[in-house]
Amino acid sequence: MNIALFASGSSGNCALVSDGETHILIDAGISARRIRAGLTAQDVAVADLAGVLVTHEHADHVKGLTVLLRRDPVAVYALPAVCAALRRLLPERTDCLHEIAPGEPFCLGDVRVTPFPTPHDAAGSCGYRLDGSARFGFCTDLGTVTDAVRAALCGVDCAVIEANHDPELLRTGPYPIYLKRRIASDHGHLSNESAGALAVYLAENGAQQLILGHLSRENNTPRAALEAVSLALAAAGFQPGTQPELYAAPAETTLALTAGKACVCCR
Numbered sequence: 001m002n003i004a005l006f007a008s009g010s011s012g013n014c015a016l017v018s019d020g021e022t023h024i025l026i027d028a029g030i031s032a033r034r035i036r037a038g039l040t041a042q043d044v045a046v047a048d049l050a051g052v053l054v055t056h057e058h059a060d061h062v063k064g065l066t067v068l069l070r071r072d073p074v075a076v077y078a079l080p081a082v083c084a085a086l087r088r089l090l091p092e093r094t095d096c097l098h099e100i101a102p103g104e105p106f107c108l109g110d111v112r113v114t115p116f117p118t119p120h121d122a123a124g125s126c127g128y129r130l131d132g133s134a135r136f137g138f139c140t141d142l143g144t145v146t147d148a149v150r151a152a153l154c155g156v157d158c159a160v161i162e163a164n165h166d167p168e169l170l171r172t173g174p175y176p177i178y179l180k181r182r183i184a185s186d187h188g189h190l191s192n193e194s195a196g197a198l199a200v201y202l203a204e205n206g207a208q209q210l211i212l213g214h215l216s217r218e219n220n221t222p223r224a225a226l227e228a229v230s231l232a233l234a235a236a237g238f239q240p241g242t243q244p245e246l247y248a249a250p251a252e253t254t255l256a257l258t259a260g261k262a263c264v265c266c267r
Helices: 032-041 065-071 080-089 147-153 167-172 177-184 192-204 222-235
Strands: 002-007 014-019 022-026 049-053 076-078 097-099 106-108 111-117 126-131 135-139 158-162 209-213 245-248 255-258 264-266
Touching (some): 002 032, 002 158, 002 209, 014 032, 022 111, 032 065, 076 080, 080 097, 126 147, 147 192, 167 177, 192 209, 222 245
Parallel strands (some): 022 049, 049 076, 135 158, 158 209, 209 245
Antiparallel strands (some): 002 014, 002 255, 106 111, 111 126, 255 264
């Protein structure tokens, strides 16, 4: 199973999961042109996609859908509340929308997809677990790690997990107070420390690779996120050489790897 993150952050989010001939896009929060370029670099065409999984309705996760679907009517899967928002965004492509339910798996090609709820300030927000030749989890945009999140991600080989902000950088940063409170709330975004706690849980349950995603440009750095998660793993007894491989997803360039294997490249 190959994973390619085309973008991860508040300016846009989009990832491709390929397992054999099954290609699945997760979110489309960058321009259709960038999505097509990212797919082409992975030798995939839009018409090859088995579907697009949408996590929630915020623009940094869906803003490329309108133009992307204008030429290629790809199936789009989301929870009912998200589909309701997408019907307003895509009035000419409502036939592409397919409602799914949290905890109810469905298949796209050879991949079993299980959506699970995430606590975020958007109706119908969810993450996804994909089971094929490897077990992969995608979980960003959540204010706290719930039992449902842990249960859904238990046993994955590889996962994208949110490490949005360093609490001190958020506290002293330029955001207005209302936005700081929103980000730090239980329906906002995960801190580096919370990401570290989730990383420990996933490592204890067999995760081999963890990608830290949705890093804030203003309130975090890749170095701070990686250090915080590495320290949490070390404190839990995972020494260098026994820790999962850790990567910080770039905001605008591609991070590609093979789930379960030490094979990574950035472009």
